[in-house]
Structures are given as structure tokens and as C-alpha cells.
Amino acid sequence: xxxxxxxxxxPFFRWDWVTSHTDDIWAATVEHLQLTGLAVxxxxxxxxxxxxxxxxxxxxxxxxxxxSGLLYTIPSLxxxxxxxxxxxxxxxxxxxxxxxxxxxxxxxxxVAGLDAVPAEVREAAVGMGYTPVRQFFExxxxxxxxxxVAGVRIATVTVVxxxxxxxxxxxxxxxxxxxxxxxxxxxxxxxxxVGTVAxxxxxxxxxxxxxxxxxxxxxxxxxx
Amino acid sequence: MNELGFWERLGDWLTDxxxxxxxxxxxQLTLDHIWVSVLATAVAVAIAAPxxxxxxxxxxxxxxxxxxxxxxxxxxxxxxxxxxxxxxxxAGGSARFWPLVIALVALAIPPIFTNAYxxxxxxxxxxxxxxxxxxxxxREVLRHxxxxxxxxxxLEGVRLAFIQVIATATLGAVVSSGGGLGRPIVDGxxxxxxxxxxxxxxxxxxxxxxxxxxxxxFAGAERLFVPDGVRRLFPDVGEPLDVSTx
Numbered sequence: 001x002x003x004x005x006x007x008x009x010x011p012f013f014r015w016d017w018v019t020s021h022t023d024d025i026w027a028a029t030v031e032h033l034q035l036t037g038l039a040v041x042x043x044x045x046x047x048x049x050x051x052x053x054x055x056x057x058x059x060x061x062x063x064x065x066x067x068s069g070l071l072y073t074i075p076s077l078x079x080x081x082x083x084x085x086x087x088x089x090x091x092x093x094x095x096x097x098x099x100x101x102x103x104x105x106x107x108x109x110x111v112a113g114l115d116a117v118p119a120e121v122r123e124a125a126v127g128m129g130y131t132p133v134r135q136f137f138e139x140x141x142x143x144x145x146x147x148x149v150a151g152v153r154i155a156t157v158t159v160v161x162x163x164x165x166x167x168x169x170x171x172x173x174x175x176x177x178x179x180x181x182x183x184x185x186x187x188x189x190x191x192x193x194v195g196t197v198a199x200x201x202x203x204x205x206x207x208x209x210x211x212x213x214x215x216x217x218x219x220x221x222x223x224x
Numbered sequence: 225m226n227e228l229g230f231w232e233r234l235g236d237w238l239t240d241x242x243x244x245x246x247x248x249x250x251x252q253l254t255l256d257h258i259w260v261s262v263l264a265t266a267v268a269v270a271i272a273a274p275x276x277x278x279x280x281x282x283x284x285x286x287x288x289x290x291x292x293x294x295x296x297x298x299x300x301x302x303x304x305x306x307x308x309x310x311x312x313x314x315a316g317g318s319a320r321f322w323p324l325v326i327a328l329v330a331l332a333i334p335p336i337f338t339n340a341y342x343x344x345x346x347x348x349x350x351x352x353x354x355x356x357x358x359x360x361x362x363r364e365v366l367r368h369x370x371x372x373x374x375x376x377x378x379l380e381g382v383r384l385a386f387i388q389v390i391a392t393a394t395l396g397a398v399v400s401s402g403g404g405l406g407r408p409i410v411d412g413x414x415x416x417x418x419x420x421x422x423x424x425x426x427x428x429x430x431x432x433x434x435x436x437x438x439x440x441x442f443a444g445a446e447r448l449f450v451p452d453g454v455r456r457l458f459p460d461v462g463e464p465l466d467v468s469t470x
Contacts, residue, residue, distance in 0.1 A: 157297045
């Protein structure tokens with residue numbers, strides 16, 4: 001036991017570090033949430049815009065999903081690297097790169113959700129004298145919301161994990177702990193584990209919250 | 225600080241033979257990157273596919289399949305790669321190759337397992353019953369009926385995993401000298417103000433190109449592996465990945 005302690009130096013996990021750094025962990029969690037919110041929020045706005053465009057001009061849907069598929073394929077680290085010369089080590093760089101990952105999921109779900117709105121409902125809205133804009137925001141979008149929120153759940157959980165990589169461009173939220181932990185002269189596993197586990201917990205909590213939102217939007221769906 | 229503009233310096237860097245050749249050259253890094261990614265994906269398929277197919281055939285473990293997909297999405301790959309490296313270093317090993325492979329295998333298992341599972345459970349029940357009625361054994365049903373019909377979706381899962389593995393392998397450069405094409409990116413960040421910006425963008429372009437080529441190549445290979453009759457049932461094999469179902 002003592003030999004093991006000598007050969008490995010520091011212990012693998014130190015609770016006292018966690019308890020003495022609660023403020024730092026909280027601040028990093030808040031930053032993590034902000035970066036996630038910015039990315040998913042702007043991704044959603046763009047995706048809804050693209051969904052409207054591809055429903056208006058159907059032939060564009062294929063190329064638009066292919067383009068967002070391409071963005072999804074590009075590694076996050078490469079996306080950050082390509083954006084840094086343009087926007088520097090800023091939140092703009094982080095937001096654009098992270099939002100580009102959400103586009104494929106959000107675009108598909110938004111289009112699927114809007115497509116699923118029954119034609120009779122649309123006709124009823126037209127008959128009641130809704131303008132196209134009001135019809136979209138007050139009839140079609142609310143009915144499509146459950147499917148859109150299902151996409152937002154997947155996008156959010158994915159982005160929470162990817163935010164850790166923004167540590168390499170000077171942000172990172174909880175990912176900063178992971179990077180700091182490896183950059184110390186002797187790697188400090190406690191910090192790395194705290195960053196990773198907290199990120200997983202954050203993703204799980206957000207997933208549950210969004211699941212609640214999804215259910216509350218579909219009160220007619222059967223409960224299991 | 226530099227007399228030449230960014231694009232000229234990028235052009236110079238990309239056309240300099242020293243950039244490409246030798247031990248840390250882009251060619252070597254690209255080969256390293258492909259090797260580590262193919263190995264990790266292959267090991268993950270070997271581990272994840274057999275239990276997924278059998279469990280799906282027996283209609284068991286649906287909860288496990290969903291949970292694995294969710295956990296796989298939530299775990300930050302950056303953290304897993306760093307933890308694997310630290311565990312190896314503390315055990316007295318090197319962080320260069322194996323910890324990266326192990327971390328990548330762990331990350332590739334969820335999408336492969338979940339897609340293979342879903343693929344088999346989505347095979348039409350009537351088809352399976354017809355096969356059983358014709359006297360096929362359970363094993364034959366899985367091998368000759370469910371597996372061919374499930375192939376397109378299974379391969380989509382493998383492709384998704386492969387692309388994620390290539391993307392994630394770049395992060396290996398943060399913790400060690402491994403990580404293939406992540407190397408110029410990480411070095412580029414470190415020396416950004418002193419001319420590293422060229423390395424950064426050049427490396428990023430290479431990784432982006434590699435993932436896109438790998439994705440298209442895999443999509444092409446999918447068409448070859450899917451039996452003709454089955455392909456007619458799945459006209460969009462090789463199209464952009466349906467990430468929302470995985």
C-alpha cells in the first residue's frame with residue numbers, strides 16, 4: 001500500500017479539493033450553462049429559419065441537410081481552429097462552432113414536427129382568417145414543439161459534452177478543470193474527474209428538465 | 225509581426241515539403257490518425273455488435289440500449305481521453321497510443337450498440353415469424369433474415385461511430401504526442417501569436433478534409449456491403465447521418 005502511494009505520488013481523488021473549490025466549480029458550471037445556452041439557442045433560431053425556408057422551397061431541404069451534415073462531420077477542435085483567426089479566442093468562436101453541431105439534429109426535427117401538423121388544422125387556421133405569419137407562430141409552431149424539443153434534448157446533451165473542448169480556446173466551463181488537471185507538472189486526477197463527472201451530471205439534469213418540458217407540451221400522450 | 229500576409233504564409237506552409245514529410249509530417253500524422261481510428265472502431269464493433277444483435281433478436285435489454293445511448297452522448301469525450309491517459313501514466317505506462325485507443329473504443333461502443341440493437345428490433349415481426357414457420361432455427365433467423373435486413377442501419381451506426389472517433393482522436397494531441405492530426409492544431413494554439421496560426425488552420429483543414437473523405441468513403445462502402453434486395457428497401461443508404469435516432 002505504501003509502495004503504491006509512493007509510486008503514484010498524489011492520491012487519485014481528493015475530496016478536500018472538491019470541498020475547498022465549490023465556488024470555482026459553481027462558476028465553471030454557470031459558464032458551462034451559458035455556453036450551452038448560447039449554442040443551442042442560436043442553433044435553434046437558425047434551424048427554425050432553415051426549416052421554414054426548406055418547407056417553402058422543398059428542393060432546398062436535401063442540400064440544407066447535407067450542408068448541416070457536413071458541419072456535423074467536422075471535428076469540434078478543427079471548427080474552433082478555423083474560426084479563431086476570424087473571431088479570436090472569444091465566445092463568438094465557441095458559439096458558432098458549437099451551434100453548427102446542433103443544426104443537423106434541430107433542422108431535421110423541426111421539419112419533421114412542422115410536416116406532422118395535420119392539413120385540416122392548417123385549413124381551419126386559414127378559414128379563421130389567420131395571416132401566414134400568425135398561422136406559423138400561433139398554430140404550426142406550437143403543434144410542432146414536442147418534436148422540436150425532442151431534438152433540443154439531443155442537441156443540448158451533445159453540446160454540454162462538447163463545451164469542455166472550448167477549454168482549448170480559453171473557456172471551457174467545466175472543461176477548464178480537465179485541461180488544468182492535465183497541464184499541471186504532475187497530472188492532478190481530482191480536477192480532471194470533477195470536470196468530467198460534473199459535465200455528465202449537468203447533461204443528465206438538463207436532459208431531465210427538457211424531458212419534463214417535452215411531456216408538459218404533450219399532455220395528451222400516454223404516461224408510462 | 226510577420227511581413228507576409230496570413231494566406232501567403234498558409235500557402236508557404238502547405239507547400240513546404242518539410243510540412244509533409246518525416247516523423248511529425250502531415251503524411252505520417254494522417255496515417256497515424258487513420259490507423260488509431262480504424263483500430264478503435266473495429267475493436268468497438270467486435271465488442272458491441274454481437275451482444276447487441278443477440279439481445280435485440282431475443283427482444284431483451286431495451287432499457288440498457290436506450291440508457292447506453294444517453295450515457296454515450298452525455299460523457300464528454302475530452303474528459304474520457306484525459307482520464308484514460310492519466311490512469312496509464314500513473315500505472316507507469318506511456319500515454320501515446322493505448323489510452324487513446326481505449327478511450328476511443330469506449331466512445332464508439334454506444335452508437336454502434338444502439339444502432340445495431342434498433343436495427344434488428346425494427347425488422348418486420350411477420351418476416352421473422354415466417355422464417356421461424358419455415359423451420360429456421362433462432363440462430364438462422366438472426367443470421368439469414370434479421371442481419372441482412374438490419375445491415376443498412378447497423379452500418380449507419382458504425383459510420384457515425386467512425387466519424388466521431390476520427391473527430392475525437394484529435395483531442396489525443398492535448399494529452400500526449402499521439403492524436404495524429406490534432407498535433408498541428410494543439411501546437412498551433414500554443415504558438416498562435418508567433419506564427420502558429422498557420423499550423424492551426426492548416427491542421428484543421430486537414431482534419432476536416434479527412435473526416436469528410438472518410439465519411440464519403442464509408443458511405444460508398446455501405447452501398448457495397450448492403451445486399452441488393454435490401455438496398456431497394458433503404459434507398460437513402462449513405463445519405464447524411466440521421467443523428468437524431470442514434
